[in-house]
Amino acid sequence: MFKDKTVLITGGTGSFGKRFVSHLLQNDTPRRIIIYSRDELKQFEMQQTYDAPCMRYFIGDVRDKHRLKSAMKDVDFVVHAAALKQVPAAEYNPNECIKTNINGAQNVIDAAIETDVRRVIALSTDKAANPVNLYGATKLASDKLFVAANNISGATGPRFAVVRYGNVVGSRGSVVPFYRNLLNEGKDILPVTHAEMTRFWITLDEGVQFVITNFQRMQGGEIFVPKIPSIRILDLVESMSGKKDHEIIGIRPGEKLHEVMVPEEMAHHSLEFDDHYVITPAIKFFDKTVDYKINKLGERGVQVADKFEYHSGTNPHFLTVEELVKLDKETL
Numbered sequence: 001m002f003k004d005k006t007v008l009i010t011g012g013t014g015s016f017g018k019r020f021v022s023h024l025l026q027n028d029t030p031r032r033i034i035i036y037s038r039d040e041l042k043q044f045e046m047q048q049t050y051d052a053p054c055m056r057y058f059i060g061d062v063r064d065k066h067r068l069k070s071a072m073k074d075v076d077f078v079v080h081a082a083a084l085k086q087v088p089a090a091e092y093n094p095n096e097c098i099k100t101n102i103n104g105a106q107n108v109i110d111a112a113i114e115t116d117v118r119r120v121i122a123l124s125t126d127k128a129a130n131p132v133n134l135y136g137a138t139k140l141a142s143d144k145l146f147v148a149a150n151n152i153s154g155a156t157g158p159r160f161a162v163v164r165y166g167n168v169v170g171s172r173g174s175v176v177p178f179y180r181n182l183l184n185e186g187k188d189i190l191p192v193t194h195a196e197m198t199r200f201w202i203t204l205d206e207g208v209q210f211v212i213t214n215f216q217r218m219q220g221g222e223i224f225v226p227k228i229p230s231i232r233i234l235d236l237v238e239s240m241s242g243k244k245d246h247e248i249i250g251i252r253p254g255e256k257l258h259e260v261m262v263p264e265e266m267a268h269h270s271l272e273f274d275d276h277y278v279i280t281p282a283i284k285f286f287d288k289t290v291d292y293k294i295n296k297l298g299e300r301g302v303q304v305a306d307k308f309e310y311h312s313g314t315n316p317h318f319l320t321v322e323e324l325v326k327l328d329k330e331t332l
Protein backbone atom coordinates (compact mmCIF):
# COMPACT_ATOMS: atom_id res chain seq x y z
CA MET A 1 0.00 0.00 0.00
CA PHE A 2 2.85 2.41 0.81
CA LYS A 3 5.09 1.41 -2.10
CA ASP A 4 6.70 4.60 -3.50
CA LYS A 5 4.40 6.69 -1.32
CA THR A 6 5.27 9.36 1.23
CA VAL A 7 3.98 8.89 4.75
CA LEU A 8 4.09 11.56 7.48
CA ILE A 9 3.64 10.69 11.14
CA THR A 10 2.95 13.48 13.60
CA GLY A 11 4.34 12.36 16.94
CA GLY A 12 6.55 9.94 15.04
CA THR A 13 9.10 9.68 17.87
CA GLY A 14 6.49 8.27 20.27
CA SER A 15 5.77 4.62 21.09
CA PHE A 16 3.31 4.22 18.22
CA GLY A 17 5.38 6.18 15.70
CA LYS A 18 8.55 4.16 16.18
CA ARG A 19 6.77 0.80 15.86
CA PHE A 20 4.83 2.05 12.83
CA VAL A 21 8.07 3.13 11.12
CA SER A 22 9.72 -0.17 11.96
CA HIS A 23 6.78 -1.98 10.36
CA LEU A 24 6.89 0.20 7.21
CA LEU A 25 10.64 -0.30 6.78
CA GLN A 26 10.35 -4.08 7.19
CA ASN A 27 7.24 -4.74 5.12
CA ASP A 28 6.98 -1.96 2.54
CA THR A 29 9.04 0.30 0.30
CA PRO A 30 7.86 3.86 0.94
CA ARG A 31 9.47 6.72 -0.96
CA ARG A 32 9.79 8.85 2.17
CA ILE A 33 8.80 8.56 5.82
CA ILE A 34 8.58 11.91 7.57
CA ILE A 35 8.74 12.14 11.35
CA TYR A 36 7.12 15.32 12.64
CA SER A 37 7.59 16.22 16.33
CA ARG A 38 9.06 18.89 18.62
CA ASP A 39 11.94 17.44 20.61
CA GLU A 40 15.30 17.25 18.80
CA LEU A 41 16.74 14.80 21.34
CA LYS A 42 13.98 12.22 20.74
CA GLN A 43 14.54 12.64 17.00
CA PHE A 44 18.32 12.32 17.38
CA GLU A 45 17.87 9.11 19.40
CA MET A 46 15.39 7.71 16.88
CA GLN A 47 17.80 8.44 14.02
CA GLN A 48 20.38 6.15 15.66
CA THR A 49 18.06 3.19 14.96
CA TYR A 50 15.96 4.39 12.04
CA ASP A 51 18.44 5.83 9.55
CA ALA A 52 17.19 4.32 6.25
CA PRO A 53 17.65 6.66 3.24
CA CYS A 54 13.87 7.26 3.04
CA MET A 55 13.74 8.68 6.59
CA ARG A 56 13.24 12.44 7.14
CA TYR A 57 13.14 14.12 10.52
CA PHE A 58 11.24 17.42 10.74
CA ILE A 59 11.14 19.45 13.92
CA GLY A 60 7.69 20.97 14.22
CA ASP A 61 4.71 21.49 16.47
CA VAL A 62 1.16 20.51 15.50
CA ARG A 63 0.15 23.90 16.89
CA ASP A 64 2.02 25.46 13.94
CA LYS A 65 -0.11 25.12 10.82
CA HIS A 66 2.41 26.77 8.48
CA ARG A 67 5.11 24.30 9.44
CA LEU A 68 2.67 21.40 9.06
CA LYS A 69 1.73 22.64 5.63
CA SER A 70 5.32 22.76 4.44
CA ALA A 71 5.98 19.30 5.95
CA MET A 72 2.95 17.81 4.13
CA LYS A 73 4.02 18.92 0.66
CA ASP A 74 3.84 15.86 -1.66
CA VAL A 75 2.71 13.61 1.20
CA ASP A 76 0.25 10.79 0.41
CA PHE A 77 -0.66 9.41 3.84
CA VAL A 78 -0.69 10.98 7.30
CA VAL A 79 -0.95 9.28 10.66
CA HIS A 80 -1.77 11.82 13.34
CA ALA A 81 -0.29 10.37 16.54
CA ALA A 82 0.98 13.55 18.27
CA ALA A 83 -0.87 14.25 21.49
CA LEU A 84 -0.58 15.23 25.10
CA LYS A 85 -1.95 12.08 26.70
CA GLN A 86 -1.24 12.04 30.43
CA VAL A 87 -4.59 12.41 32.24
CA PRO A 88 -3.27 14.27 35.33
CA ALA A 89 -1.12 16.64 33.21
CA ALA A 90 -4.16 17.50 31.11
CA GLU A 91 -6.25 18.22 34.23
CA TYR A 92 -3.50 20.48 35.56
CA ASN A 93 -2.71 22.25 32.23
CA PRO A 94 -6.06 22.16 30.42
CA ASN A 95 -5.37 24.87 27.89
CA GLU A 96 -2.08 23.28 26.81
CA CYS A 97 -3.91 20.00 26.18
CA ILE A 98 -6.61 21.82 24.19
CA LYS A 99 -3.99 23.64 22.10
CA THR A 100 -2.19 20.42 21.14
CA ASN A 101 -5.03 17.91 20.93
CA ILE A 102 -7.82 20.07 19.48
CA ASN A 103 -6.18 23.04 17.74
CA GLY A 104 -3.40 20.71 16.58
CA ALA A 105 -5.99 18.34 15.09
CA GLN A 106 -7.62 21.18 13.16
CA ASN A 107 -4.19 22.29 11.89
CA VAL A 108 -3.45 18.75 10.67
CA ILE A 109 -6.80 18.72 8.84
CA ASP A 110 -6.29 22.17 7.27
CA ALA A 111 -2.74 21.36 6.20
CA ALA A 112 -3.81 17.99 4.73
CA ILE A 113 -6.59 19.63 2.71
CA GLU A 114 -4.40 22.50 1.51
CA THR A 115 -1.60 20.15 0.39
CA ASP A 116 -3.93 17.50 -1.08
CA VAL A 117 -2.87 14.54 1.04
CA ARG A 118 -4.74 11.33 0.06
CA ARG A 119 -5.68 9.74 3.38
CA VAL A 120 -5.33 10.68 7.03
CA ILE A 121 -5.85 8.48 10.09
CA ALA A 122 -5.97 10.10 13.53
CA LEU A 123 -5.30 8.00 16.62
CA SER A 124 -7.90 8.18 19.35
CA THR A 125 -8.43 6.49 22.68
CA ASP A 126 -11.16 4.74 24.65
CA LYS A 127 -10.97 7.74 26.99
CA ALA A 128 -12.70 9.75 24.22
CA ALA A 129 -15.88 7.66 24.62
CA ASN A 130 -18.17 9.25 27.23
CA PRO A 131 -15.17 11.25 28.51
CA VAL A 132 -14.78 12.16 32.18
CA ASN A 133 -11.35 13.78 31.94
CA LEU A 134 -10.00 16.61 29.83
CA TYR A 135 -7.64 14.35 27.88
CA GLY A 136 -10.61 12.21 26.78
CA ALA A 137 -12.72 15.28 26.05
CA THR A 138 -10.02 16.78 23.81
CA LYS A 139 -9.66 13.48 21.95
CA LEU A 140 -13.45 13.33 21.47
CA ALA A 141 -13.34 16.87 20.04
CA SER A 142 -10.46 15.79 17.81
CA ASP A 143 -12.45 12.72 16.62
CA LYS A 144 -15.38 14.98 15.73
CA LEU A 145 -13.08 17.33 13.78
CA PHE A 146 -11.57 14.45 11.78
CA VAL A 147 -14.97 12.92 10.97
CA ALA A 148 -16.42 16.28 9.88
CA ALA A 149 -13.26 17.09 7.86
CA ASN A 150 -14.59 14.80 5.12
CA ASN A 151 -17.23 17.43 4.47
CA ILE A 152 -14.75 20.27 4.11
CA SER A 153 -12.47 18.29 1.81
CA GLY A 154 -15.27 17.66 -0.72
CA ALA A 155 -15.45 14.99 -3.40
CA THR A 156 -11.81 14.94 -4.48
CA GLY A 157 -9.94 16.01 -1.33
CA PRO A 158 -8.34 13.87 1.36
CA ARG A 159 -10.32 11.24 3.27
CA PHE A 160 -10.11 11.26 7.06
CA ALA A 161 -10.81 8.44 9.54
CA VAL A 162 -10.16 7.74 13.20
CA VAL A 163 -8.74 4.66 14.93
CA ARG A 164 -9.80 4.31 18.57
CA TYR A 165 -8.27 1.75 20.89
CA GLY A 166 -7.46 1.09 24.55
CA ASN A 167 -4.32 0.81 26.69
CA VAL A 168 -1.24 -0.02 24.69
CA VAL A 169 0.85 -2.60 26.53
CA GLY A 170 4.13 -1.06 27.61
CA SER A 171 3.73 2.38 25.96
CA ARG A 172 5.55 5.37 27.46
CA GLY A 173 4.07 6.46 30.80
CA SER A 174 1.68 3.49 31.05
CA VAL A 175 1.05 1.06 33.90
CA VAL A 176 3.31 -1.81 32.75
CA PRO A 177 6.59 0.20 32.71
CA PHE A 178 5.44 1.91 35.92
CA TYR A 179 5.02 -1.45 37.68
CA ARG A 180 8.23 -2.79 36.15
CA ASN A 181 10.22 0.17 37.54
CA LEU A 182 8.74 -0.33 41.00
CA LEU A 183 9.61 -4.04 40.95
CA ASN A 184 13.14 -3.25 39.72
CA GLU A 185 13.52 -0.80 42.63
CA GLY A 186 12.72 -3.66 45.01
CA LYS A 187 9.09 -2.84 45.83
CA ASP A 188 7.15 -6.07 46.20
CA ILE A 189 3.60 -4.74 46.82
CA LEU A 190 2.24 -2.90 43.78
CA PRO A 191 -0.19 0.04 44.07
CA VAL A 192 -3.70 -0.29 42.62
CA THR A 193 -6.19 2.56 42.41
CA HIS A 194 -9.30 0.32 42.59
CA ALA A 195 -9.51 -3.47 42.85
CA GLU A 196 -12.33 -3.82 40.29
CA MET A 197 -10.66 -1.81 37.55
CA THR A 198 -10.65 -3.26 34.02
CA ARG A 199 -8.99 -1.99 30.85
CA PHE A 200 -8.94 -2.80 27.14
CA TRP A 201 -5.51 -4.20 26.25
CA ILE A 202 -3.72 -4.03 22.89
CA THR A 203 -0.12 -4.56 21.85
CA LEU A 204 1.74 -1.94 19.83
CA ASP A 205 2.06 -4.37 16.90
CA GLU A 206 -1.70 -4.97 16.89
CA GLY A 207 -2.33 -1.22 17.01
CA VAL A 208 0.08 -0.58 14.12
CA GLN A 209 -1.39 -3.40 12.03
CA PHE A 210 -4.92 -2.14 12.71
CA VAL A 211 -3.99 1.37 11.48
CA ILE A 212 -2.35 -0.01 8.33
CA THR A 213 -5.35 -2.19 7.48
CA ASN A 214 -7.72 0.70 8.07
CA PHE A 215 -5.87 2.80 5.48
CA GLN A 216 -7.11 0.12 3.06
CA ARG A 217 -10.61 -0.17 4.54
CA MET A 218 -11.51 3.48 4.99
CA GLN A 219 -14.02 5.42 2.94
CA GLY A 220 -13.81 8.51 5.17
CA GLY A 221 -15.70 9.39 8.35
CA GLU A 222 -15.32 6.08 10.21
CA ILE A 223 -14.20 5.59 13.80
CA PHE A 224 -12.58 2.14 13.69
CA VAL A 225 -12.53 0.17 16.96
CA PRO A 226 -10.65 -3.16 17.13
CA LYS A 227 -12.05 -6.19 18.98
CA ILE A 228 -9.42 -6.67 21.69
CA PRO A 229 -9.29 -8.37 25.09
CA SER A 230 -9.77 -6.76 28.50
CA ILE A 231 -7.64 -7.23 31.60
CA ARG A 232 -8.43 -7.04 35.31
CA ILE A 233 -5.91 -4.83 37.10
CA LEU A 234 -5.45 -7.43 39.86
CA ASP A 235 -4.58 -10.06 37.24
CA LEU A 236 -1.96 -7.67 35.85
CA VAL A 237 -0.50 -7.21 39.35
CA GLU A 238 -0.33 -10.98 39.82
CA SER A 239 1.19 -11.55 36.38
CA MET A 240 3.97 -9.03 37.05
CA SER A 241 4.73 -9.46 40.77
CA GLY A 242 3.89 -13.15 41.06
CA LYS A 243 1.42 -12.55 43.90
CA LYS A 244 -2.08 -11.24 44.48
CA ASP A 245 -1.03 -8.80 47.26
CA HIS A 246 -1.51 -5.13 46.40
CA GLU A 247 -1.96 -1.75 48.01
CA ILE A 248 -5.14 0.23 47.30
CA ILE A 249 -4.26 3.91 46.79
CA GLY A 250 -7.65 5.25 45.63
CA ILE A 251 -8.99 6.23 42.25
CA ARG A 252 -7.13 9.14 40.56
CA PRO A 253 -8.78 12.34 39.34
CA GLY A 254 -10.37 11.74 35.96
CA GLU A 255 -9.93 7.96 36.13
CA LYS A 256 -12.77 5.52 35.29
CA LEU A 257 -13.32 2.05 36.75
CA HIS A 258 -13.97 0.67 33.28
CA GLU A 259 -13.48 2.07 29.78
CA VAL A 260 -15.89 2.11 26.85
CA MET A 261 -14.99 2.12 23.16
CA VAL A 262 -18.46 2.06 21.56
CA PRO A 263 -20.90 3.91 23.83
CA GLU A 264 -24.49 2.67 24.07
CA GLU A 265 -25.65 6.07 22.84
CA MET A 266 -23.80 5.42 19.55
CA ALA A 267 -25.22 1.88 19.06
CA HIS A 268 -27.63 3.05 16.38
CA HIS A 269 -24.64 4.35 14.38
CA SER A 270 -22.39 1.33 14.95
CA LEU A 271 -21.56 -1.68 12.82
CA GLU A 272 -19.93 -4.97 13.75
CA PHE A 273 -17.37 -6.60 11.44
CA ASP A 274 -15.46 -9.86 12.09
CA ASP A 275 -12.58 -8.30 14.01
CA HIS A 276 -13.67 -4.71 14.61
CA TYR A 277 -16.51 -2.23 15.05
CA VAL A 278 -17.13 0.95 13.07
CA ILE A 279 -18.90 3.98 14.48
CA THR A 280 -20.31 5.67 11.40
CA PRO A 281 -20.72 9.45 11.12
CA ALA A 282 -23.83 10.97 12.67
CA ILE A 283 -23.79 13.59 9.89
CA LYS A 284 -24.30 13.02 6.18
CA PHE A 285 -21.48 14.05 3.86
CA PHE A 286 -21.63 15.49 0.37
CA ASP A 287 -21.52 11.93 -0.95
CA LYS A 288 -24.71 10.34 0.39
CA THR A 289 -24.08 7.07 -1.45
CA VAL A 290 -21.29 5.82 0.88
CA ASP A 291 -22.32 2.43 2.26
CA TYR A 292 -20.36 1.83 5.47
CA LYS A 293 -21.70 -1.75 5.65
CA ILE A 294 -19.22 -2.75 2.92
CA ASN A 295 -15.74 -1.35 3.33
CA LYS A 296 -13.06 -0.83 0.68
CA LEU A 297 -11.67 -4.32 1.37
CA GLY A 298 -15.11 -5.80 0.63
CA GLU A 299 -15.67 -6.81 4.29
CA ARG A 300 -19.29 -6.70 5.40
CA GLY A 301 -20.60 -5.33 8.69
CA VAL A 302 -23.95 -5.59 10.42
CA GLN A 303 -25.80 -3.12 12.61
CA VAL A 304 -25.11 -3.81 16.32
CA ALA A 305 -28.06 -4.56 18.63
CA ASP A 306 -30.04 -1.79 20.26
CA LYS A 307 -28.30 -0.72 23.52
CA PHE A 308 -25.06 -2.50 22.50
CA GLU A 309 -22.02 -1.16 24.33
CA TYR A 310 -18.38 -2.22 23.90
CA HIS A 311 -17.25 -1.98 27.53
CA SER A 312 -14.02 -3.24 29.15
CA GLY A 313 -15.95 -4.70 32.11
CA THR A 314 -18.48 -6.68 30.04
CA ASN A 315 -16.12 -7.62 27.20
CA PRO A 316 -16.54 -11.39 26.61
CA HIS A 317 -12.76 -11.77 26.17
CA PHE A 318 -10.50 -11.31 29.24
CA LEU A 319 -6.81 -12.24 29.33
CA THR A 320 -5.88 -14.75 32.06
CA VAL A 321 -2.94 -14.23 34.42
CA GLU A 322 -0.97 -16.82 32.40
CA GLU A 323 -1.72 -15.04 29.13
CA LEU A 324 -0.61 -11.75 30.71
CA VAL A 325 2.69 -13.31 31.83
CA LYS A 326 3.27 -14.60 28.29
CA LEU A 327 2.36 -11.22 26.75
CA ASP A 328 4.65 -9.40 29.18
CA LYS A 329 7.59 -11.58 28.08
CA GLU A 330 6.77 -11.05 24.40
CA THR A 331 6.47 -7.25 24.68
CA LEU A 332 9.49 -6.62 26.93
Ligand SMILES: NC(=O)c1ccc[n+]([C@@H]2O[C@H](COP(=O)([O-])OP(=O)(O)OC[C@H]3O[C@@H](n4cnc5c(N)ncnc54)[C@H](OP(=O)(O)O)[C@@H]3O)[C@@H](O)[C@H]2O)c1
Nearest residue numbers: 011013014015016037038039061062082083123125168171
Ligand atom coordinates in the same frame (compact mmCIF):
# COMPACT_ATOMS: atom_id res chain seq x y z
N1 LIG B 1 -0.29 4.80 24.58
C1 LIG B 1 -1.53 4.39 24.75
O1 LIG B 1 -1.84 3.58 25.65
C2 LIG B 1 -2.59 4.92 23.84
C3 LIG B 1 -3.88 4.34 23.89
C4 LIG B 1 -4.86 4.82 23.03
C5 LIG B 1 -4.56 5.85 22.17
N2 LIG B 1 -3.33 6.41 22.14
C6 LIG B 1 -3.08 7.53 21.22
O2 LIG B 1 -2.05 7.15 20.34
C7 LIG B 1 -1.29 8.29 19.97
C8 LIG B 1 0.19 7.99 20.11
O3 LIG B 1 0.45 7.60 21.44
P1 LIG B 1 1.92 7.21 21.90
O4 LIG B 1 1.74 6.21 22.99
O5 LIG B 1 2.77 6.92 20.75
O6 LIG B 1 2.36 8.61 22.58
P2 LIG B 1 3.82 9.06 23.05
O7 LIG B 1 4.74 7.91 23.11
O8 LIG B 1 3.63 9.91 24.26
O9 LIG B 1 4.28 9.99 21.84
C9 LIG B 1 3.69 11.23 21.62
C10 LIG B 1 4.39 11.86 20.44
O10 LIG B 1 3.75 13.11 20.16
C11 LIG B 1 4.77 14.11 20.02
N3 LIG B 1 4.15 15.39 20.35
C12 LIG B 1 3.58 15.76 21.53
N4 LIG B 1 3.13 17.02 21.44
C13 LIG B 1 3.40 17.44 20.17
C14 LIG B 1 3.17 18.64 19.46
N5 LIG B 1 2.56 19.67 20.05
N6 LIG B 1 3.56 18.72 18.16
C15 LIG B 1 4.18 17.67 17.57
N7 LIG B 1 4.43 16.51 18.19
C16 LIG B 1 4.04 16.39 19.47
C17 LIG B 1 5.89 13.66 20.94
O11 LIG B 1 7.15 14.16 20.58
P3 LIG B 1 7.70 15.58 21.09
O12 LIG B 1 7.46 15.62 22.57
O13 LIG B 1 9.14 15.56 20.70
O14 LIG B 1 6.95 16.62 20.35
C18 LIG B 1 5.86 12.16 20.66
O15 LIG B 1 6.55 11.90 19.45
C19 LIG B 1 -1.80 9.45 20.80
O16 LIG B 1 -2.65 10.23 19.99
C20 LIG B 1 -2.60 8.80 21.91
O17 LIG B 1 -3.67 9.62 22.31
C21 LIG B 1 -2.34 5.97 22.95
